[in-house]
Amino acid sequence: RRLYFDTHALVCLLEEKGFTTQQSEVIVSALVKIMNTNLDMIYKDMVTKVQQEIALQQVMSHIAGVKKDMIILEKSEFSALRAENEKIKLELQQIKKQVTDEINKVHADNKLNLNLEKSRVKELVSFHAQQDRALTQTDRKIDTEVADLKTMLETHKLDNIKYLAGSVFTCLTVALGFYRLWI
Secondary structure (H helix, E strand, O other): OOOOOOHHHHHHHHHHOOOOHHHHHHHHHHHHHHHHHHHHHHHHHOOOHHHHHHHHHHHHHHHHHHHHHHHHHHHHHHHHHHHHHHHHHHHHHHHHHHHHHHHHHHHHHHHHHHHHHHHHHHHHHHHHHHHHHHHHHHHHHHHHHHHHHHHHHHHHHHHHHHHHHHHHHHHHHHHHHHHHHHO
């Protein structure tokens, strides 16, 4: 063990400060023992360069082994993932095709239904238009017939009034004629 301070210089310094030679040597001896004990404690926790090199080589070989294992595992996992990814891509393409076909079918069905509904609505509109025209014509015929009947009724009324007036004048004439004859 090497000490990194001059023990003799320390003894001389202590003597200058008033210690005896024997006291100074005891103090320096105690300091050396304390330092040696502390160094022993420190050396227990420390490793030598050779031990450190050996431990480093062991760690590096262990890391290299783990690295090789990781590369092998990565390659096998990567190829498995790639195969699974390709499988999923194929399934997705099939599903996409099926969905597209279904969408096209639904679109075609909806278009057909819409066209059928349009034609049905057009037929209903034309049917209602024909019914409205027929109803309008029927209303006009009824109005015409009612007007004709009113005209005929008025004509018959006038004729009845004429016959009634004629009958009254005739009766009056006959009654006046009898009255003149009797008077």
